[in-house]
Amino acid sequence: xxxxxxxxxxxxxxxxxxxxxxxxxxxxxxxxxxxxxxxxxxxxxxxxxxxxxxxxxxxxxxxxxxxxxxxxxxxxxxxxxxxxxxxxxxxxxxxxxxxxxxxxxxxxxxxxxxxxxxxxxxxxxxxxxxxxxxxxxxxxxxxxxxxxxxxxxxxxxxxxxxxxxxxxxxxxxxxxxxxxxxxxxxxxxxxxxxxxxxxxxxxxxxxxxxxxxxxxxxxxxxxxxxxxxxxxxxxxxxxxxxxxxxxxxxxxxxxxxxxxxxxxxxxxxxxxxxxxxxxxxxxxxxxxxxxxxxxxxxxxxxxxxxxxxxxxxxxxxxxxxxxxxxxxx
Amino acid sequence: xxxxxxxxxxxxxxxxxxxxxxxxxxxxxxxxxxxxxxxxxxxxxxxxxxxxxxxxxxxxxxxxxxxxxxxxxxxxxxxxxxxxxxxxxxxxxxxxxxxxxxxxxxxxxxxxxxxxxxxxxxxxxxxxxxxxxxxxxxxxxxxxxxxxxxxxxxxxxxxxxxxxxxxxxxxxxxxxxxxxxxxxxxxxxxxxxxxxxxxxxxxxxxxxxxxxxxxxxxxxxxxxxxxxxxxxxxxxxxxxxxxxxxxxxxxxxxxxxxxxxxxxxxxxxxxxxxxxxxxxxxxxxxxxxxxxxxxxxxxxxxxxxxxxxxxxxxxxxxx
Numbered sequence: 301x302x303x304x305x306x307x308x309x310x311x312x313x314x315x316x317x318x319x320x321x322x323x324x325x326x327x328x329x330x331x332x333x334x335x336x337x338x339x340x341x342x343x344x345x346x347x348x349x350x351x352x353x354x355x356x357x358x359x360x361x362x363x364x365x366x367x368x369x370x371x372x373x374x375x376x377x378x379x380x381x382x383x384x385x386x387x388x389x390x391x392x393x394x395x396x397x398x399x400x401x402x403x404x405x406x407x408x409x410x411x412x413x414x415x416x417x418x419x420x421x422x423x424x425x426x427x428x429x430x431x432x433x434x435x436x437x438x439x440x441x442x443x444x445x446x447x448x449x450x451x452x453x454x455x456x457x458x459x460x461x462x463x464x465x466x467x468x469x470x471x472x473x474x475x476x477x478x479x480x481x482x483x484x485x486x487x488x489x490x491x492x493x494x495x496x497x498x499x500x501x502x503x504x505x506x507x508x509x510x511x512x513x514x515x516x517x518x519x520x521x522x523x524x525x526x527x528x529x530x531x532x533x534x535x536x537x538x539x540x541x542x543x544x545x546x547x548x549x550x551x552x553x554x555x556x557x558x559x560x561x562x563x564x565x566x567x568x569x570x571x572x573x574x575x576x577x578x579x580x581x582x583x584x585x586x587x588x589x590x591x592x593x594x595x596x597x598x599x600x601x602x603x604x605x606x607x608x609x610x611x612x613x614x615x616x617x618x619x620x621x622x623x624x625x626x627x628x629x
Numbered sequence: 630x631x632x633x634x635x636x637x638x639x640x641x642x643x644x645x646x647x648x649x650x651x652x653x654x655x656x657x658x659x660x661x662x663x664x665x666x667x668x669x670x671x672x673x674x675x676x677x678x679x680x681x682x683x684x685x686x687x688x689x690x691x692x693x694x695x696x697x698x699x700x701x702x703x704x705x706x707x708x709x710x711x712x713x714x715x716x717x718x719x720x721x722x723x724x725x726x727x728x729x730x731x732x733x734x735x736x737x738x739x740x741x742x743x744x745x746x747x748x749x750x751x752x753x754x755x756x757x758x759x760x761x762x763x764x765x766x767x768x769x770x771x772x773x774x775x776x777x778x779x780x781x782x783x784x785x786x787x788x789x790x791x792x793x794x795x796x797x798x799x800x801x802x803x804x805x806x807x808x809x810x811x812x813x814x815x816x817x818x819x820x821x822x823x824x825x826x827x828x829x830x831x832x833x834x835x836x837x838x839x840x841x842x843x844x845x846x847x848x849x850x851x852x853x854x855x856x857x858x859x860x861x862x863x864x865x866x867x868x869x870x871x872x873x874x875x876x877x878x879x880x881x882x883x884x885x886x887x888x889x890x891x892x893x894x895x896x897x898x899x900x901x902x903x904x905x906x907x908x909x910x911x912x913x914x915x916x917x918x919x920x921x922x923x924x925x926x927x928x929x930x931x932x933x934x935x936x937x938x939x940x941x942x943x944x945x946x947x948x
Contacts, residue, residue: 385852398844401846401867401868402846
């Protein structure tokens with residue numbers, strides 16, 4: 301059984317404009333020491349899905365199933381979820397400057413995290429651990445930096461602090477929600493390296509939410525492509541890049557610049573659908589160049605043979621995946 | 630920090646100087662009939678001229694102004710025309726009364742306002758939130774004098790008629806004379822001043838907290854598995870209080886110049902009531918003395934708020 305398993309997750313919010321159906325039947329899972337990439341553009345429901353399983357989407361209507369190590373998450377009472385947050389599932393977010401409290405020293409924020417879950421740990425012991433953690437994520441002279449405020453760090457260093465804090469209690473799962481989006485490209489690679497090193501050392505499962513396929517290519521073992529609150533395609537990393545089946549995945553890959561390839565990038569035409577009145581069938585149908593009448597019905601989940609576990613929510617023939625492989629080679 | 634403070638203090642002195650000019654212009658340029666009032670109806674022109682001379686009112690305006698500034702710098706604000714006592718002594722007698730009202734009321738409205746604001750912000754659009762909004766709008770739109778009179782009517786007049794005499798009709802008893810009596814005399818004025826401001830502070834805290842609770846670092850605090858109480862109070866309120874502190878400093882300083890309406894309603898001879906009397910009697914030294922005190926209080930409060938900012942927000946310290 302996978303470490304974290306999410307099955308048929310639905311999340312919706314009541315708003316003055318109507319019910320926003322942010323996540324509609326999403327399933328994914330991740331195992332110890334593995335990295336799951338969740339890819340999708342803004343509003344695809346990728347952040348909502350992960351925040352819901354730890355109880356961070358307040359006021360949402362939720363259905364489906366989510367378990368961590370066999371323990372049920374969705375029905376759990378708030379106090380149980382609170383104990384899981386931080387201790388078993390650590391989280392880091394997009395903008396490390398706004399994600400750290402501007403009024404508190406970084407050491408204080410890490411110590412608070414440790415002592416919130418380990419009542420018995422003394423302040424000095426927690427502080428020593430905070431120094432070690434800052435050292436582990438590669439912050440120079442952690443013994444003095446621990447008493448600095450977030451604004452006294454650079455962007456990359458701040459994200460390292462966030463990682464140190466999220467990893468403080470050695471959680472089984474680390475949810476990284478666009479961890480490198482706000483960082484310089486050169487710093488991005490360093491931050492990803494820090495995450496990879498920690499994963500190797502502690503066997504942490506990582507859920508990496510991003511819209512950057514480059515980051516996915518660098519980090520993920522398995523990839524879930526989300527669009528309009530649904531999973532479009534789910535595949536091992538290699539299969540996703542070389543044997544993708546879904547036209548949306550193809551669109552994402554075509555809008556990615558690659559070295560050596562000439563010519564203009566091809567963006568996906570149109571805009572994402574309204575989540576209040578989503579299209580009845582495939583959410584990508586209104587923008588899809590291959591759209592046909594059938595696409596207005598509920599899309600199937602097709603197994604794509606000839607590689608790792610691979611599914612796609614599209615009516616197009618499965619041979620299509622082989623074709624893209626032929627093109628790629 | 631030191632350079633910043635020096636600059637702020639110099640700015641403050643400039644403001645105070647400017648205010649003395651305006652005060653002087655307002656109250657001395659207009660023709661005065663103080664001498665007539667003091668001399669009585671029978672006074673001969675000679676008597677009036679003599680009184681004007683003794684009060685220094687016959688000198689050219691700039692000379693009067695310069696001697697006022699010179700004396701003020703030495704801590705001498707002149708004499709009350711009528712009581713023939715130093716203005717500093719008039720202030721010294723009235724100030725404790727005003728401060729008693731202001732400080733007590735400020736503590737009450739801060740506690741009520743911040744508590745209500747936090748309750749509202751953590752349960753937006755709930756029954757409680759709507760209830761507190763109605764409370765806020767009700768007292769915010771209530772004139773102070775009306776609230777004071779209503780309190781007197783119900784809690785003094787009606788209660789006393791019913792044979793339960795708890796609150797006095799007004800007046801002031803110094804804390805040093807009888808702490809219990811001081812408290813009894815202060816409660817109604819405190820409620821009068823506090824409820825109106827508490828309403829404003831409820832709205833201010835609610836708005837500020839709603840904004841803060843939407844910040845990314847609050848999501849981080851929740852993702853750390855902290856208790857909701859700690860998230861709201863330790864992480865939310867810490868930032869949410871900053872605008873409240875600013876407003877609080879300035880509001881309290883504003884009261885030091887006199888709690889005019891409330892002092893009037895409860896017959897407390899604080900700075901407010903004293904200055905109202907002084908204005909009707911054209912007692913210029915008293916008016917200017919009290920107005921100057923109010924100005925200094927606001928200027929000092931502004932500097933204190935700036936210093937408080939540096940303690941509240943570490944990002945300010947470096948800049």
